[in-house]
Amino acid sequence: xxxxxxxxxxxVNWGITARCNFVCSHCFSRLDQAPELSTEDxxxxxxxxxxxxxxxxxxxxxxxxxxxxxxxxxxxxxxKGLKVTxxxxxxxxxxxxxxxxxxxxxxGVGISIDSADPAxxxxxxxxxxxxxxxVRAARLLRERGVPLxxxxxxxxxxxxxxxxxxxxxxxLGAHTIDLHNFKCSGMGGLNKDQLDLSPEExxxxxxxxxxxxxxxxxxxxxxDDPILSLLGAEDKAALVAGSVCGKLSLYVKPDGExxxxxxxxxxxxxxxxxxxxxxxxSSPVLDHLRHKSATGKCSGCSKFSACLGGCTxxxxxxxxxxxxxxxxCWVEEGKG
Amino acid sequence: MRxxxxxxxxxxxxxxxxxxxxxxxxxxxxxxxxxxxxTLMLKGGIHQLNLVGAEIWTRVDGQxxxxxxxxxxxxxxxxxxxxxxxxxxxxxxxxxxxGWITLS
Ligand code: SF4
Ligand code: SF4
Numbered sequence: 472x473x474x475x476x477x478x479x480x481x482x483v484n485w486g487i488t489a490r491c492n493f494v495c496s497h498c499f500s501r502l503d504q505a506p507e508l509s510t511e512d513x514x515x516x517x518x519x520x521x522x523x524x525x526x527x528x529x530x531x532x533x534x535x536x537x538x539x540x541x542x543x544x545x546x547x548x549x550x551k552g553l554k555v556t557x558x559x560x561x562x563x564x565x566x567x568x569x570x571x572x573x574x575x576x577x578x579g580v581g582i583s584i585d586s587a588d589p590a591x592x593x594x595x596x597x598x599x600x601x602x603x604x605x606v607r608a609a610r611l612l613r614e615r616g617v618p619l620x621x622x623x624x625x626x627x628x629x630x631x632x633x634x635x636x637x638x639x640x641x642x643l644g645a646h647t648i649d650l651h652n653f654k655c656s657g658m659g660g661l662n663k664d665q666l667d668l669s670p671e672e673x674x675x676x677x678x679x680x681x682x683x684x685x686x687x688x689x690x691x692x693x694x695d696d697p698i699l700s701l702l703g704a705e706d707k708a709a710l711v712a713g714s715v716c717g718k719l720s721l722y723v724k725p726d727g728e729x730x731x732x733x734x735x736x737x738x739x740x741x742x743x744x745x746x747x748x749x750x751x752x753s754s755p756v757l758d759h760l761r762h763k764s765a766t767g768k769c770s771g772c773s774k775f776s777a778c779l780g781g782c783t784x785x786x787x788x789x790x791x792x793x794x795x796x797x798x799x800c801w802v803e804e805g806k807g
Numbered sequence: 808m809r810x811x812x813x814x815x816x817x818x819x820x821x822x823x824x825x826x827x828x829x830x831x832x833x834x835x836x837x838x839x840x841x842x843x844x845x846t847l848m849l850k851g852g853i854h855q856l857n858l859v860g861a862e863i864w865t866r867v868d869g870q871x872x873x874x875x876x877x878x879x880x881x882x883x884x885x886x887x888x889x890x891x892x893x894x895x896x897x898x899x900x901x902x903x904x905x906g907w908i909t910l911s
Contacts, residue, residue: 477846478821481853524819526848554817578817647851693851710843710853719853 473711473777475761476718479523479751484733486532487513487544489725493534493560495596497624497666499657499734500532505726510540512743514547516723519747521551527578530557532725532733536568545575554578558622561608562601569611579618581649582609586628587635595628606643613644620647626666630676637687647691650680652799655788656734670801677702698800700777701807713779717757731760734784759793766794772807808910810876810899811869816907818847820861828858832884849907859884863898867908873899 488507489500508516520528528548535541535557548555558581564572572580582605586592589602596602612619621640623629629636633650640648652673655663668676677694681702684692697713711718716732723729728738729750739754751757760783765772769780780786781797789798796802824844831839843855845864856864862883866876873896881891903910 474843478823481846481848524822526817526819526846691850710846710855 473709474718476711476751476757479748480525480719480721482527482529482715482720483520483525483723484529484531484720485516485723486725486733487530487535487541488533488538490537491534491560492537492562493596493598493601495560495598495658496662497595497626497653497659499654499659502657502661503724503736505724505728507538507725508727508743510543512727513540513544516727516742517544517548517551517553519742521548521553523747523751526554528553528555530555531722534560534563536563542571542575545577549576556580558583559608560596560598560601561605562598564604564608564611566611569608569615569617572612573615573617577617579620579646580612581620581622582612583622583624584609584636584639585623585626586632587639588632591628591632595626606639609643609645619643619645620649621645622649622651624651624653625668625676626653627668628666630668630672633676633680634683637683637690637692641687641690645690647693649693649695652694652696652782654734654782654784656736656784660788668799670799673698673799674701674801696782696799697778698781698797700774701800701802709777712777713763714760714782714784716783717754717760721751731757732784735787737787763794766792767796768800768802768804768807769796771805772802774802774807808896808899809869809872810867810903810908810910812864812867812908813849813906816847816849818845818864820845820865825858825861832858847907860898863895864902867899 486500489504536559545555555577556579561582584592584605585595592602593599609619623636637648653659653667655667721729722733723742727742729740729742730736730738737756739756740750763779765775769775781800783793785798786792786795821844824842828839828842828844840857840859842857844858845856845861847854862880863876866879874892877892877895880895881888902908
């Protein structure tokens with residue numbers, strides 16, 4: 472039995488800064504340069520999340536290490552019992568930064584590496600030398616015992632070469648490799664035609680990648696894609712159907728606006744101006760995501776109760792509708 | 808046996824639902840044990856425990872052994888002590904097989 476949502480989010484993804492020293496080809500946040508909150512306001516955000524028993528606080532969006540108060544905020548959050556993680560491009564993690572990350576008590580750090588081939592990674596991240604810096608960052612973190620994950624965005628550049636990425640992640644000592652599906656938001660929307668896969672290519676990717684979870688040991692291969700229900704590969708212990716945004720997680724933008732996830736640019740309130748609990752419980756947008764109705768080929772699809780039409784962000788970006796079938800779904804009308 | 812939590816598990820009590828489940832239990836409602844009152848995460852997987860599971864879980868502290876936990880559970884729910892020991896053991900063995908606790 473699945474739930475519509477939990478009493479409060481398990482994870483809040485927080486864009487603590489919109490600034491970044493990269494301009495990656497797929498980045499959802501480069502086109503939305505929201506001003507960031509002051510340290511004082513950011514500390515209040517943490518208090519609100521802790522009051523609502525949020526378990527994980529993940530710094531995403533922009534490069535978190537560009538915020539000078541990163542470690543002050545992290546100390547405050549860990550002191551309140553939050554498990555703090557961050558995604559970084561790794562370019563600013565030298566020995567001193569790695570020491571500070573370890574000392575700050577990060578629950579984990581995700582380093583973005585999208586190809587095991589340095590030139591391919593650098594071209595995708597549009598930053599020469601970024602592969603070497605990411606690999607160096609991963610090694611420095613592991614040498615200090617910081618739990619490491621490798622974060623890769625699956626798209627045209629790596630959908631066939633991902634096994635090498637898994638091997639690299641293993642060699643770097645990562646406990647998990649997150650194989651994120653490409654989202655056509657922000658720069659990803661502008662570069663969709665060059666980067667996104669066709670539904671058939673997604674099918675081929677998942678048919679190769681999902682079985683690797685059984686054959687590759689010592690590393691967790693993670694996907695965050697509700698259309699995995701199509702392969703019967705959804706998480707059997709899933710508490711909620713479809714994607715987790717608005718059900719187990721929320722996104723807070725650098726300026727404090729709250730959206731269901733970073734890829735759904737629909738504001739449901741402001742974390743410092745609106746009541747967080749009420750927003751979570753009563754937002755009409757979240758209610759819509761939690762109670763989707765089947766349309767188009769999803770009507771009559773046997774997977775709908777687990778898949779809920781797949782990724783809402785993709786449907787919204789491509790068809791302008793929460794309800795539309797996920798554009799990555801490879802099911803033919805009437806055959807699901 | 809003395810159960811100890813896997814330190815990699817992150818968990819929280821769902822306070823409001825916990826209170827509702829206790830209310831239902833006190834009113835002898837049959838479905839008091841259907842609600843997920845404690846959420847735990849391990850390796851990206853997310854799981855929930857019902858009221859009885861949660862009351863056992865919160866007593867797993869590396870200090871109490873299975874008999875001590877069972878005695879407290881029997882008193883809490885007004886259960887037969889001997890049956891409670893068996894039920895608590897079975898529960899602990901079940902979650903140990905999932906890697907959530909270790910038994911020493
Ligand atoms: S994907 Fe990350 S590293 Fe790349 S531009 Fe966006 S925020 Fe910066
Ligand atoms: S047709 Fe709709 S419900 Fe069925 S698998 Fe595709 S997106 Fe999911």
